[in-house]
Amino acid sequence: MTQVTLSNVSKSYGDTVVLQGVNLQIADGEFVVLVGPSGCGKTTLLRMMCGLEEITGGELSIDGVVVNHLPPAQRGIAMVFQSYALYPHMSVFDNMAFGLKLHGADRAERKRRIEAAAKALHIDHLLQRLPRELSGGQRQRVAIGRAIVRDPKLFLFDEPLSNLDASLRVKTRVELARLHRELKATMVYVTHDQVEAMTLGDKIVVMHEGRVQQAGTPVELYEQPANRFVATFIGSPSINLLPATVSASGDDGLVLALARGAQARAQVDAAQLRIGQAVEIGIRPEHFTSVVPNAMAPAAQDGDGVRFEGDVVLVEQLGESHLVYMRTDGGEELVMRGSALSRARPGDRAAWRAPAQALHVFDADGRAQRRLHGVESLAGTRTNA
Incomplete structure (x- = not known):
């Protein structure tokens, strides 16, 4: 069971307030999408969940444990970045195995997890290739696979499809939705694309100027927007x-x-x-x-x-x-x-x-x-x- 609770969370850089009064409940197995225009604070909020940014105020808890001051490695979280962040000199297999090695998994366990993840992502035929030999969509699937093999409590995605062309975005989006159904994992996904948000999310959190404007299902946000901003942002x-x-x-x-x-x-x-x-x-x-x-x-x-x-x-x-x-x-x-x-x-x-x-x-x-x-x-x- 992986539940995430944000209670009155805020973030400031000196006198500059980036996030204020964020309250959010993420249920076990839920796919939550943070959406909003550039500069609204959604990526900062994701990085605070991961532990890459300190929380200025409020509490972040995972499964009832406050993790404000826990380092990223102790939170049981895997993050998929926009830029793939693959090691160029390592094969796909070694890229996916790197985190498992750091956590002490033996060779047989690493092989089992990597082969299972690669099969689920349709990259099992690419395990011996280097990142430069892959397409953008294949590299992104490797980055997702590297997160899956760690079997984390929580998956965090920071605009993972923004570097892909339109056709690949749609295909990879379908793969993500399928993976969520199969893994039944708790996922938080950041995007500025409201179509992506509507098609992926069980719950959508619309953000603007560092505040949560509304959180709800895609249908709720479409039918009953809380304010003018949500109404204009949702729908195309x-x-x-x-x-x-x-x-x-x-x-x-x-x-x-x-x-x-x-x-x-x-x-x-x-x-x-x-x-x-x-x-x-x-x-x-x-x-x-x-x-x-x-x-x-x-x-x-x-x-x-x-x-x-x-x-x-x-x-x-x-x-x-x-x-x-x-x-x-x-x-x-x-x-x-x-x-x-x-x-x-x-x-x-x-x-x-x-x-x-x-x-x-x-x-x-x-x-x-x-x-x-x-x-x-x-x-x-x-x-x-």
């Missing part, structure tokens, strides 16, 4: 944000005033908002339900979320889908994701609509208001574009 393309004002509220949500007299209905908890308060509406590109080129959409029905009219500015074909960029009559710039069978073209006159249950609402401080329904209720909708 990013969520559309529009300024609005609260004009009415009730048990079924809010009525919001947009630019040029347009209105929107949102199914969110109105308890924390007052009439006349400035807010922002968030609509994910995939939740627009219609684009009608060269025509007007049907009039909004009672209970509809929001409707826009305007001109198509750009269409990006992505193969399996497309992105349509629109400038509305109110001056807003929006993007939607549609099916591959796009009928929209730049210059088309178009109308878009999004249902009330798809709208997010953020107050002036960026806090998200609780939605009354999740996006699972949108599963049956279809975008025509």
